[in-house]
Amino acid sequence: MSYADKVFIDMCRDIIDNGTDTRGEKVRPKWEDGTPAYTIKRFGVVNRYDLSREFPALTLRRTAIKSCTDELLWIWQKKSNNINDLHSHIWDSWADENGSIGKAYGYQLGVKHQYKEGLFDQVDRVIYDLKNNPYSRRIMTNIYVHQDLHEMNLYPCAYSMTFNVTKKEGHDKLTLNAVLNQRSNDVLTANNWNVCQYAVLVHMLAQVCDMEAGELVHVIADAHIYDRHVPVIEELIAREPLPAPKFWLNPKVKDFYDFTRDDVKLIDYETHEQIKNIPVAV
Numbered sequence: 231m232s233y234a235d236k237v238f239i240d241m242c243r244d245i246i247d248n249g250t251d252t253r254g255e256k257v258r259p260k261w262e263d264g265t266p267a268y269t270i271k272r273f274g275v276v277n278r279y280d281l282s283r284e285f286p287a288l289t290l291r292r293t294a295i296k297s298c299t300d301e302l303l304w305i306w307q308k309k310s311n312n313i314n315d316l317h318s319h320i321w322d323s324w325a326d327e328n329g330s331i332g333k334a335y336g337y338q339l340g341v342k343h344q345y346k347e348g349l350f351d352q353v354d355r356v357i358y359d360l361k362n363n364p365y366s367r368r369i370m371t372n373i374y375v376h377q378d379l380h381e382m383n384l385y386p387c388a389y390s391m392t393f394n395v396t397k398k399e400g401h402d403k404l405t406l407n408a409v410l411n412q413r414s415n416d417v418l419t420a421n422n423w424n425v426c427q428y429a430v431l432v433h434m435l436a437q438v439c440d441m442e443a444g445e446l447v448h449v450i451a452d453a454h455i456y457d458r459h460v461p462v463i464e465e466l467i468a469r470e471p472l473p474a475p476k477f478w479l480n481p482k483v484k485d486f487y488d489f490t491r492d493d494v495k496l497i498d499y500e501t502h503e504q505i506k507n508i509p510v511a512v
């Protein structure tokens with residue numbers, strides 16, 4: 231069975247059985263009808279995925295790999311903050327009349343910073359360090375920029391990646407690992423969505439830097455299940471996990487900026503039926 235399913239089931243069980251409830255407290259998000267969106271939450275969840283063994287897609291329900299890759303490329307490759315550059319409508323509720331989500335996500339990754347070797351944005355700096363100084367312990371991004379928070383419609387949730395390179399015995403290539411730091415995670419809507427997109431990112435960066443993909447460690451400060459999602463989660467985690475799919479990344483692509491969502495595929499991705507019309511708290 232898919233290892234990601236096991237991690238997801240254990241995490242959800244733990245949140246529901248051992249988490250704390252925000253019901254009746256002052257909370258920011260609301261449901262579409264204006265009702266406060268309360269959660270059951272667990273502080274400090276850490277999940278590890280070994281990308282050299284399996285791609286961490288859930289089989290309990292289908293994760294839209296092309297849409298989540300599209301959002302990842304919107305942020306990391308197009309470095310855009312405008313929903314008109316995105317193929318899906320997942321950000322529509324947080325955009326202004328021009329389609330902007332403010333100085334969030336892609337905007338921050340496109341800002342150039344001065345380094346000893348010259349001006350780089352954070353993505354190009356990561357690629358430069360992975361190619362030129364792979365054993366550096368300083369290869370990371372951070373888009374949680376306090377001075378710009380007042381110009382963001384939603385503060386970044388998955389806000390930092392720390393890359394770390396190791397060498398496996400008997401392997402010619404170096405191994406690329408990463409820690410994804412996330413301050414807040416809507417477990418039903420976006421847990422596996424975020425995990426799959428950052429797994430894709432590690433695979434892409436490994437390929438263009440001539441490395442192998444290793445571990446992805448997902449650190450979540452506030453892992454929560456919204457009140458209206460609890461019955462859906464109960465139904466999902468009662469399902470029997472299926473085998474993990476195989477991951478395909480177009481091996482011809484050698485430049486990070488050449489990847490498109492069509493260069494990513496899940497082969498033999500068998501899943502249980504999708505749960506439609508899941509409400510998203512705004």
Ligand SMILES: Nc1nc(=O)c2c([nH]1)NC[C@@H]1CN(c3ccc(C(=O)N[C@@H](CCC(=O)O)C(=O)O)cc3)CN21
Pocket residue numbers: 259292293294297318319320321324384416419420423510511512
């Ligand atoms: N409450 C909340 N939860 C989130 O997960 C979230 C936000 N807000 N605000 C900003 C973004 C938007 N995110 C979203 C929103 C919707 C989907 C979603 O509906 N996904 C569907 C279909 C996507 C498609 O195929 O285009 C899915 O089945 O995964 C995913 C991520 C993640 N983020």
Ligand SMILES: O=c1ccn([C@H]2C[C@H](O)[C@@H](COP(=O)(O)O)O2)c(=O)[nH]1
Pocket residue numbers: 258259384385387388414415416417420421424
């Ligand atoms: O990539 C994402 C983006 C957003 N989320 C979720 C996490 C929260 O439920 C909301 C944001 O609300 P805050 O009050 O700002 O925490 O969006 C996610 O899980 N993944």
